[in-house]
Amino acid sequence: MTEAYFTNPLIFLVKTLFGLFIALVIIRFLLQWVRADFYNPISQFVVKFTSPVLRPLRKVIPGYAGVDFAAIVLAWLLKACELALLSMLMGLGRNPLAALGWALPALVSLVISIFLFAVLIRVILSWVNPDPYNPGVMLLSDVTDPIMRPAQRLLPPMSGIDLSPMVVMIGLVLLQMLLLPPLRLLTGSPF
Template sequence: MYSDPFVMLVKVIFNLFLFVVLLRLVLQLTRADFYNPISQSIVKVTSPIVLPLRKVIPSIGRLDTASLVLAFSVQLLTVVFVVLIKGAVISPASYAIYTFAGTLYHLLDLYFWAMLISVILSWVAPGANHPGALLVGQITAPLYRTCQRVIPTIGGLDLSPIFIFLAISFLKQVLAPYSI
């Protein structure tokens, strides 16, 4: 998959932290349960960096711009380290494109996995009260509602996950060449 083990190691470490930061951002945007133990853990892990950033970068409405700036910064660091390890030289515009596209790609990846977990839970454990299941439901509910406005259920069958998966997969394919 990766030709250089150091590139793989850098990407895994930074992408795991980026996942947590993006999850914090999504939890705040969807107004997920703050008292959920998983939400508390995510906040606890990211607060040492996000709270000082909030003093400098104010929120815009429901958008926590400090978390967004942190997500872009983590992705930028990933790009910088991968470029340094590979010994390549890219322009500042390329850094911006790889940072933006990579962050968006990982956000779509987060939603892809949340949707997949949501669909599997709807088959295996509908109405589960596990904190993880509740959190996944709160994250994916806005996507379902948006899609269900356009595509109604047919005979009790909700087709919105299919169209959401298609949209996410299409967007990820578009962004894949520009994400590191």
């Protein structure tokens, strides 16, 4: 058996476990940023899952003006650890401290992807007309409203068809295309 036989499953596990937890930390940050309902059962799950790691970090890195800097730093450090592990597993032989820089474009990409995914789910749910008091629907609206409102003002619904999600998704993809390559180049990220 080749070395890749064991390396590929390890890479998969590192990406999956780190990716899920980092996504939850970023979602928690976004929920706080948009002041989502924290009595929502989904919010409570995210808070309970991330609190054991965030609580001690908040003693060192306090929030300011409603921004949870501890969550941002935690996501950044976790992403840096993930990328350092991946670079070692892939045999890139780079300086593990370089992963601190590589983590920045990776986190920006993840935040944009979370918004893209949330808007897409919101569009799909609008086709089936779900219960507006469903905890998932309410939370999705809380998270996506700040980016949807400007597009809805720019392009109001026409004949009952709302094209604003398409404008938002095109804008997010363009942002990804224009922002990430220079960030990756600046940080020397191989990912």
